[in-house]
Amino acid sequence: MTIERVAIIGLGLIGGSIGLAARAMQPEVATTGWDADSDVRARATQRGLVGAVCDSVADAVGEADLVILCVPVGAMGYAAEAIAPHLRPGTVVSDVGSSKRSVGEALTKALPGAVVIPAHPVAGTEKSGPDAGFAELFRHRWCILTPGKDAPQDAIEAVSAFWEGLGAKVEIMDADHHDLVLAVTSHIPHLIAYTIVGTASDLEDVTRGEVIKYSAGGFRDFTRIAASNPTMWRDVFLSNRDAVLEVLGRFTEDLSLLQRAIRNGDGDTLFDLFDRTRTIRRSIIDEGQDDARADFGRGDH
Amino acid sequence: MTIERVAIIGLGLIGGSIGLAARAMQPEVATTGWDADSDVRARATQRGLVGAVCDSVADAVGEADLVILCVPVGAMGYAAEAIAPHLRPGTVVSDVGSSKRSVGEALTKALPGAVVIPAHPVAGTEKSGPDAGFAELFRHRWCILTPGKDAPQDAIEAVSAFWEGLGAKVEIMDADHHDLVLAVTSHIPHLIAYTIVGTASDLEDVTRGEVIKYSAGGFRDFTRIAASNPTMWRDVFLSNRDAVLEVLGRFTEDLSLLQRAIRNGDGDTLFDLFDRTRTIRRSIIDEGQDDARADFGRGDH
Numbered sequence: 001m002t003i004e005r006v007a008i009i010g011l012g013l014i015g016g017s018i019g020l021a022a023r024a025m026q027p028e029v030a031t032t033g034w035d036a037d038s039d040v041r042a043r044a045t046q047r048g049l050v051g052a053v054c055d056s057v058a059d060a061v062g063e064a065d066l067v068i069l070c071v072p073v074g075a076m077g078y079a080a081e082a083i084a085p086h087l088r089p090g091t092v093v094s095d096v097g098s099s100k101r102s103v104g105e106a107l108t109k110a111l112p113g114a115v116v117i118p119a120h121p122v123a124g125t126e127k128s129g130p131d132a133g134f135a136e137l138f139r140h141r142w143c144i145l146t147p148g149k150d151a152p153q154d155a156i157e158a159v160s161a162f163w164e165g166l167g168a169k170v171e172i173m174d175a176d177h178h179d180l181v182l183a184v185t186s187h188i189p190h191l192i193a194y195t196i197v198g199t200a201s202d203l204e205d206v207t208r209g210e211v212i213k214y215s216a217g218g219f220r221d222f223t224r225i226a227a228s229n230p231t232m233w234r235d236v237f238l239s240n241r242d243a244v245l246e247v248l249g250r251f252t253e254d255l256s257l258l259q260r261a262i263r264n265g266d267g268d269t270l271f272d273l274f275d276r277t278r279t280i281r282r283s284i285i286d287e288g289q290d291d292a293r294a295d296f297g298r299g300d301h
Numbered sequence: 302m303t304i305e306r307v308a309i310i311g312l313g314l315i316g317g318s319i320g321l322a323a324r325a326m327q328p329e330v331a332t333t334g335w336d337a338d339s340d341v342r343a344r345a346t347q348r349g350l351v352g353a354v355c356d357s358v359a360d361a362v363g364e365a366d367l368v369i370l371c372v373p374v375g376a377m378g379y380a381a382e383a384i385a386p387h388l389r390p391g392t393v394v395s396d397v398g399s400s401k402r403s404v405g406e407a408l409t410k411a412l413p414g415a416v417v418i419p420a421h422p423v424a425g426t427e428k429s430g431p432d433a434g435f436a437e438l439f440r441h442r443w444c445i446l447t448p449g450k451d452a453p454q455d456a457i458e459a460v461s462a463f464w465e466g467l468g469a470k471v472e473i474m475d476a477d478h479h480d481l482v483l484a485v486t487s488h489i490p491h492l493i494a495y496t497i498v499g500t501a502s503d504l505e506d507v508t509r510g511e512v513i514k515y516s517a518g519g520f521r522d523f524t525r526i527a528a529s530n531p532t533m534w535r536d537v538f539l540s541n542r543d544a545v546l547e548v549l550g551r552f553t554e555d556l557s558l559l560q561r562a563i564r565n566g567d568g569d570t571l572f573d574l575f576d577r578t579r580t581i582r583r584s585i586i587d588e589g590q591d592d593a594r595a596d597f598g599r600g601d602h
Binding site for chain 2: 180199
């Protein structure tokens with residue numbers, strides 16, 4: 001199958017970036033879009049996030065070969081219900097949610113006859129809304145597809161080709177495994193960042209002004225992550241509960257060991273871990289997933 | 302007093318940056334330097350980190366008005382012992398250590414007759430060694446001085462003026478309060494980052510390759526911090542034990558509350574925290590302590 005018409009439901013950071021990327025890199029594909037918020041639709045029209053911002057969900061998806069739901073994970077089921085009556089037979093429905101087992105189940109349940117190919121582009125920034133998107137967001141980033149066992153091969157290939165056309169690299173993975181991997185590489189880091197930023201702002205002996213002034217010592221990197229869309233992240237933790245709790249348990253065990261090492265003055269345990277973690281950083285830079293410049297180049301100018 | 306000759310002991314990221322900044326921004330000040338590692342001394346000479354890289358600690362500090370110890374916190378006492386026999390009367394001794402009570406005590410003990418003005422420039426990158434320094438590192442960053450109660454005012458003012466001449470903003474603070482503030486804004490963020498990077502690399506069901514591939518979801522920011530100098534950070538945790546354990550206790554309490562909220566499906570508790578932490582990010586950007594571009598500008602080009 002060939003994808004000639006793509007509908008994007010939800011025109012925030014991810015939906016808007018898909019639209020901009022598709023218009024720039026696959027101009028032969030027609031793009032339509034819709035958002036439940038009329039202000040977002042107006043702004044999406046001004047920015048040209050998609051070829052046509054529609055006034056109704058029916059208009060947006062009616063002719064589409066591929067519909068991509070770009071809404072918070074907790075809203076995926078509702079969005080699927082909303083598009084269901086308006087789909088042509090054979091339309092492929094995908095999404096961009098950060099947890100995949102629960103989303104896959106929600107889409108399959110709401111769209112019993114449709115071809116569902118869940119997807120997760122591992123890319124983003126701390127900004128959200130229709131002004132946040134940009135066409136380069138997915139370049140050199142991975143997009144993970146988690147099709148069910150019965151998903152047709154031509155649909156998997158068509159969705160893969162669409163993402164590759166946006167500059168992404170595609171990987172196929174089991175949904176449960178995806179949820180565990182992303183719990184480690186994304187969900188727990190966000191949870192920890194949110195927590196420490198909250199802890200810092202609640203201390204009675206340290207003012208918020210002091211926290212802000214001296215944030216260059218490490219804290220500021222956490223605040224970037226902790227500025228991400230709160231609705232999106234609430235939904236991620238609720239929908240990927242099992243994997244998040246599993247990894248969180250490992251993390252708190254490891255933290256307890258370091259706590260004990262600090263209490264006991266056991267410098268060797270600390271040094272061994274701190275030395276080991278450097279090699280992972282090098283691998284991430286070698287793989288092109290981050291910037292090698294010191295401090296991301298922030299201070300290096 | 303006026304500072305005309307500055308000696309820098311330890312020519313890594315911080316010492317090298319002080320030398321480069323002084324040469325660029327205060328060319329009237331003569332700079333000498335020494336490092337215990339002869340390879341570092343050779344590289345420091347090649348890069349011109351200071352005006353004169355000396356072959357002995359005696360040559361480096363003999364004529365100095367101000368000596369700045371730029372070694373790991375755990376080596377401060379040894380470095381102070383090494384310079385002690387060679388100081389002229391009236392030389393001010395300072396440092397750049399990330400914990401201040403223990404360092405202040407170590408310097409005062411090793412240098413009974415000297416004027417000690419402990420300092421901590423809140424700036425750095427994940428790189429270390431004589432190739433890592435650059436002259437702009439301290440610009441718009443805070444440098445905290447923690448002089449003892451009996452420290453002479455003219456020495457405090459001279460050290461302040463030197464740091465301001467490197468582009469830094471100076472704050473005077475009690476050493477114990479410094480240690481608590483920095484535990485929050487720097488030490489605990491580093492400990493958490495080291496921990497989660499270690500946890501991720503130990504999981505048996507997720508390969509290291511997967512962790513690296515999908516690190517753009519948040520994890521990669523933690524790996525940057527967790528690539529910092531392991532000797533330096535081991536010493537920080539051992540020397541600031543009380544404040545680190547205090548803040549770590551608060552953090553783990555807060556994390557337990559979120560863990561329970563996830564287990565119970567309590568989305569309101571999650572949302573309220575995630576929404577609150579956004580305002581701190583805005584304040585940090587308003588205060589000029591970080592870059593407002595999405596994703597630090599990494600993906601925005």
